[in-house]
Amino acid sequence: MNWIDIVTIMRDEWSIIGILILLLAGEILVDKKQLSMLIPIAIGLFVLHTAMSFIPGDKATLFGGMYRTNEMMHFMKAILNVAVLIILFQSYDWVKTTLLPNGMANAFYMLLFAVLSGMYFLISAGDFIMFFIGFELSTLPIAAMAAFQLKEMRSTEAGIKLVLLAGLASGIMLYGISLMYAVTGTLYFDGFLSAYYHEPLLVFGFILFLSGLAFKISLVPFHFWAPDVYEGAPIAITSLLSVVSKAASVFILMILLLTVFKDLSDAWKMVLYILAVLTMTIGNLFALRQTNMKRFLAFSSIAQAGFILLGILAGGAVGAATVIYFVLIYVFTNLGAFGVIQAIKDESGKEDMTDYTGLYRTNPKLSLVLVLALFSLAGIPPVAGFFGKFFLFSAAAGKGYYILLIIAVINVTISLYYYLLPIRAMLLRTSDTPIPTTKSGNMMRIGLLICVAGIMILGLYSPVYSFVLGLTQSWL
């Protein structure tokens, strides 16, 4: 290992930290009245960064095994980059009107990039120290960002709730790691389990560890923080939490379970089975009763996380590929839905489901985007979401999880009902007080366009899945 290697292999990390440092220098050096010029600089630099991340990565291990990367992990980071890019576009107007007058715009971008770098290190972690630091770096700044609407009670409460429950999750996780350490004697992922997987103490520690991670993916019964936080936080942060943060945690969960804890699969398959059933069912049942759009999407995203577990349970290269593919679709779909909600909130301040009645008459384009996103979340054939679910289910069927599959299909049917409710309200109903015609900014349009393009392309163009499958096959 030499310095050139460190620079080229870790180029994603270097570049995001470089942007972070540049913004920090800008914050200190640029005159206060001209701080708004840093916003286009941040977005422009991040566009370049995202474009760069599509150059395929290499397989390497650095820093004595603390950092490891391969083509698949690199692709995961590219997915996260795209998601953050969409959020940057969608939140542009909000940042400009709400954060900039308080002088918080630049801090928003710095924290966002810090979170992203934390997710990189989380995915690339090669031992539990890096894992833990990445985990915290991708959680704590989000808690602060959730509280960024300083005059709003709900936002501040969301922040404090997130910081306390994330603290509890990391505490439980740490204790679990320490018990595993007491058995295995190493904290590196390589050779972590070696021959100790039959020890009950290790299984106990592992379950504590897993519940800490389940907090972050908001699996039932560790989900109770999610709806309140999602509802209270600003929409940009909600989409960050429910899409990017969840995607990163699903990736690391998958990597850990399929490689490091492979020999422990008897234990985690049982736990994951129960979690999957609970998460799908309870997420759906609660989503049925929601009237606030953000809360509704929060519960729907909890239910979606349950479907993802099917792919992890299936395991192997095929299961891993379906998970990554599903997450890729989920990014575009959910961000599309959140983008529309953000556009309407920016303009009219409304986010109740009843306010959306008759939206099609006043805002045909926005409502069509939302319809497309909801179709995709429900998994209706022509759009991408169908293929995501289809691949997940067929991977699980290939491993013989028939009972789980039946439960999943029942849940998809239930979810059809509640996804169609807002669609019916928007398209078929008329309202006396409809949301006035909104004219969203160009940035928001670009963000929504990327989402629509993603949903359509992934639904109609199949080589993406085989590309992902190729990546996971070279990984496992």
Added chain:
Amino acid sequence: MTERIIFYILAFIMIVFSLMSVTSTKIIRSAIYLLGVLMATAGLYFLFNLNFLGAIQLTVYAGGIMVLIVIAILLTHHVGFGLPVPDKKHMILGWLAAMIGITISFFQFTTHTFKPKIGNLDDRVSKMGADMLHYGDGGFVLPFEVISILLLAGIIAAITIAKGGIPHLKKRLKSGQPTTVSSSTKKQ
């Protein structure tokens, strides 16, 4: 033998103080008990000859974090502020969770045979410093650098939130609304 006795004394202090810290009804006392737990922990590190770690524990944890907490308490609470007694439901739930957890771990620890100790830990401070900045096998330079990003993010977040509230507070003071302190003392 002496070490063993000291260890049990420290363990007793840690358990009793943490119990008092979570059950005390005066918040400032609760903080002081927590300080006791953290200092006993530092004592434990000193007992095991990890002087550097004990010093860090004292300065960062017992010094830094506890001062932050105490200042926050003094900013937001009356000194003799009484914490409410938790309601029955949470209390039963909490005790149940704690008892089940302690029982499970007790059985785990008594049935598990731990590996015997081989050799001594090289815990000289010079070794720690060298490891901290070593970037090959067994080095810790990467987490050391990444934690600096986390600390930077923490500083940015804290300053932004603390500073962002100032215009709001100024407006409130100007409009003649009661300040936070006076309204809080009224409540006592």
Added chain:
Amino acid sequence: METGIQIGDVLLVTSIMFFIGVYGFVTRKNLIAVLMSLEIIINAAAINFVLINKLVFTTNLHGVFFTFFILAVAAVEVAIGLVIILNLYRLKDSIDPEEITTLKH
């Protein structure tokens, strides 16, 4: 040095501390008190890493270093938590945690 101290005893002590912290987290209604319970939890895990490293697996300093990083992370966590709590206090004009806390469910 440190003869006779068994790792099992150490783990038992820290597990009692850990679950006392969990108890505090569940029952406390004041946000700062919840934060303090969290510190007990994290401290218990940190002790585990150090003493396992010192008493059982002595080939490298991994556990001791983990504790360094846990300390730093705990500091950040407390700082962010407290600044949000102070902001909440500023908004509410109140020190009555019953009013503030909507954490309980």
